[in-house]
Amino acid sequence: MMQVKKYMAPTYAEALILAKNELGTDAVIVESRKVRVGGIFGLFGREMTELTVAADERSQPYRSARPAARPRGAAAPYTAPAAGPEPAAGAAPAAMGASVSWAPASAPAAPATPAAAPGPAAASGPVASEGAAPAAAVAFTPAHGAADLAGLRREIADLRLAVSRLVEARPDPAALMELKGYALKVYERLLDAGVDDGLALAISRRVGTHATKGRALLRAELNQIMGPGAPIQVEAGRRRVVALIGPTGVGKTTTLAKLAAHFALERGLKVGLITADTFRIAAVDQLRTYADILAIPLFTVERPTDVHQALAHNADADLVLMDTGGRSHKDDERMAELEELLAAAQPDEVHLVVSLNTNPRDARRMLERYLPLGVNRFIFTKADETSAPGLMLNIRAQWDVPISYVTHGQSVPDDLRPADTVDYSKLFMGA
Secondary structure (H helix, E strand, O other): OEEEEEEEEOOHHHHHHHHHHHHOOOOEEEEEEEEEEOOEOOEOOEEEEEEEEEEEHHHOOOOOOOOOOOOOOOEEEEEOOOOOOOOOOOOOOOOOOOOOOOOOOOOOOOOOOOOOOOOOOOOOOOOOOOOOOOOOOOOOOOOOOHHHHHHHHHHHHHHHHHHHHHHHOOOOHHHHHHOOHHHHHHHHHHHHOOOOHHHHHHHHHHHOOOHHHHHHHHHHHHHHHHOOOOOOOOEOOEOEEEEEEOOOOOOHHHHHHHHHHHHHHHOOOOEEEEEOOOOOOOHHHHHHHHHHHHOOOEEEOOOHHHHHHHHHHOOOOOEEEEEOOOOOOOOHHHHHHHHHHHHHHOOOEEEEEEEOOOOHHHHHHHHHHHHHHOOOEEEEEOOOOOOOOHHHHHHHHHOOOOEEEEEOOOOOOOOEEEHHHOOHHHHHHOO
16 A cells, blocks of 8 residues: 655755655655745745655555654655545545545555554555455545546546656656765756656766766756757748647747748748638737738638648748647547648648647647657747746657757747757756
8 A cells, every 4th residue: 555745854855864764765756846834924934845755555664663853844744644435336425535545556455454554644545355456545525426426537547647657757766865966956956847757867867966067967968868959941942831730829820920030031031821720719810910011921721622722822932831720639520630631731841839838747648649640840839938848858858859949938030949049958957
């Protein structure tokens, strides 16, 4: 059975020592975050590090009745509340609660014991029968009806998947203890930037403890992971068709306008625009305004069969930029329409536009749905609006698709940077 505890201390290292002393080196660090303790209305409080740690009760070392000493200023660990049994299918909702207990599928069932083992109270739940899959224990509020049961079970399944991925990529506690000096600073900064734990640890271990040499090593490591940039390459007299795709609200239209302004005004090339975004209110009008300012043609297509005619009107263009309507990766019908549109246009490049404000779990599912559509470039937007640009690093470490551009504001065309010009060390470290 897994138990989850929280440890709070002035520094990450002290919180880690607390967790290791009580739960042993097999404990899993689930989350690390900065919190502010004390003060008045959140002001003048003390910044602390809070670790959420999970461990198997059976793997914990023996602890005497005398509690281990805590670093000065550290808070006592928080033990997750006990989870209740899962109701049978169709059963009436029970009391308030949302506790979930989880164990790896390979873990054997724990034998029932008449009394709890010595030590602090821990989260517990019903013992699974031999060979049974681990089950999440959930209690429902009276406000939930039987119709919500299936949705809640789907959420539990998502949680199991997220935890299993976390466990697979968890950093080695012993390796964390080895981080000192500049390496520890890099690790904590990368976590604050939203970089995955395992990736942050791997990078930090390579930079060393001394800042002078470590900064150069960090820059080289980040550049290797991010890879060379792949901005649009255009030659006068040879038409290149580039499509921008992605979910709603990621900034496709504004990014397309920045690209059009760059190539038309700064490069002096002949640019044509095509928009298939006829679903969003005023989307065509917005792009037409940009087209009028830049004095370049704009063609609107309402169905895939219209693409051929729009491309024919742009036969003498050096670059044709195609805007597409935002599609939710969960909407199979809209995604099928986008696939049909791309099949008709046959673009030379397909750039997937990803907002750095995207929830990491949503980003993973979105990428899994969009990448099979022929995506061969990433454009990351809203770098100026996020406090966690590490999503970009996580994506590049997992998917071998180069980055073409990074945007960091609404100004056209100024707030558009080719990926090769981005200082990733400054972006992820915040300095």
